[in-house]
Amino acid sequence: MEDVISADKVLAGVRVLEVAAWTFVPAAGAVLAEWGAEVIKVEPRDGGDPQRGLVTMGIVDEGAAAVNYMIEIPNRGKKSIGVDLSTPGGREVVRELAKTADVFLTSYLPNRRKKFGIDVDDIRAVNPGIVYVRGSGHGPKGPDADKPGYDGVSYWARGGIATVLTEENDELVRSRPAFGDLLGGLTIAGGIAAALYKKATTGVGSVVDVSLLGLAAWNLSPDVAVSQIHGGGAIPKYGHADAPNPLVGTYRTKDGRYVQLMMLQLDKFYPEAMHAIGLPELVDDPRFADPAARYQNRGELIRLMDDAFARRTLAEWRAALEGISGAWGIVQTPSELCEDPAITANGYVAHTTTVNGTPFILPTNPVQFDEQQVVPPGAPEHGQHTEEILMDAGLDWDTIMAYKESGAIL
Structure with a gap:
């Protein structure tokens, strides 16, 4: 051997x-x-x-x-x-x-x-x-x-x-x-x-x-620590539709695939993300114009983003999000992972x-x-x-x- x-x-x-x-x-x-x-x-x-x-x-x-x-x-x-x-x-x-x-x-x-x-x-x-x-x-x-x-x-x-x-x-x-x-x-x-x-x-x-x-x-x-703090509990679980940060979530594409957004600093990435997603009008929309308004109306923002993602295929989203500075990725299969360019390069x-x-x-x-x-x-x-x-x-x-x-x- x-x-x-x-x-x-x-x-x-x-x-x-x-x-x-x-x-x-x-x-x-x-x-x-x-x-x-x-x-x-x-x-x-x-x-x-x-x-x-x-x-x-x-x-x-x-x-x-x-x-x-x-x-x-x-x-x-x-x-x-x-x-x-x-x-x-x-x-x-x-x-x-x-x-x-x-x-x-x-x-x-x-x-x-x-x-x-x-x-x-x-x-x-x-x-x-x-x-x-x-x-x-x-x-x-x-x-x-x-x-x-x-x-x-x-x-x-x-x-x-x-x-x-x-x-x-x-x-x-x-x-x-x-x-x-x-x-x-x-x-x-x-x-x-x-x-x-x-x-x-x-x-x-x-x-x-x-x-x-x-x-x-x-x-x-994190879960164990939270369970023992202030009388016990759990890290809050949110569904997709009411996630506290709309830029942290998984969005379904036109062809049934998923894009994962992971931009933890919502205020920092919000304008850039909205332009990339094709919703530039939401940057100055009063419903989402500041952090408090975005949180209060997050359900509506997520719905609009869902609609936007559903209008394009995975291939189209790869191109649209390519230059964005925030973190995002494709939800891949193990087979696709083998051909991932970062996997093959490294x-x-x-x-x-x-x-x-x-x-x-x-x-x-x-x-x-x-x-x-x-x-x-x-x-x-x-x-x-x-x-x-x-x-x-x-x-x-x-x-x-x-x-x-x-x-x-x-």
Whole structure:
């Protein structure tokens, strides 16, 4: 497998041992790989990461040219080794690999970490200075520390995300695949980078914790803060027709598309916006001539703007709003996002291939160093690098074969 292409691999020389599954924690390993780290993914000997099974379960399309994107997204650029942690030999292999790792990254719950001999004390017994990283649903303390957590449960539901995104009287908004997981993976990667800096400057390795529930609270900081101020409450929700600022809203075009305006300083942008929208007569209209009048008559102003937007197509609005100084954008589909000129110019979506050579596109993590775009290689096959990894760790071929014959490794 080729290395990640980067002019400046900021984590070159860092070795990460990842014992994790699904997306949340493995996504952190993918980010670290894009930053130049060597990431060794320890998968169960039988079946590998259970997310590989999403193809056979029909959740990810199956076919000769299909891409198991839910494996590719959080596992690009890694090496894979298949290990049976329920065997003494499997636990020996992981401890051997941990000796030369800078980071140990896991999503396993406390009871499984203890059962498999990969808890903090177990790993630090062979590598005292290692940065030990735990991703969890609900944090390392409290009554639910050993309770399984997933994006849809810990982040979306329990974390309050679904509540704040659902409009009153509407059906509860359903989560998108790995929505919190991918945000969480990037958060974990940032925590690891900080811990590596601390280790480089002090020689002391940290225990790093990130939970999906804590991530949700952070994402909802304004809502959480408001809920505890002056007796509690919520950030006011306005409908389109009575929005306090008509220049902050979504307007439907003639061809059924939407334009999003986001001009928070209404007074500053109002004259320019009205000219661009084709309503210059409203600039001096007494109903909207000053801030108080605009607020008092905002419903009528929004109605007039709705009518104006409905008279032109999306293409026409792109041209009409092109030179305006206020912020606006088109409500795009994921497919359109791939062709967005800012996306292509900055390389935020890369053209790559699976390890089998199947072409596909994959968003890279949004952090770039020295303006260098990343082209990630594909995710490894299950156990693809087992022998290579163990030989690099100093194990001889007879020892590796003995582990294989005992069922400890793939």
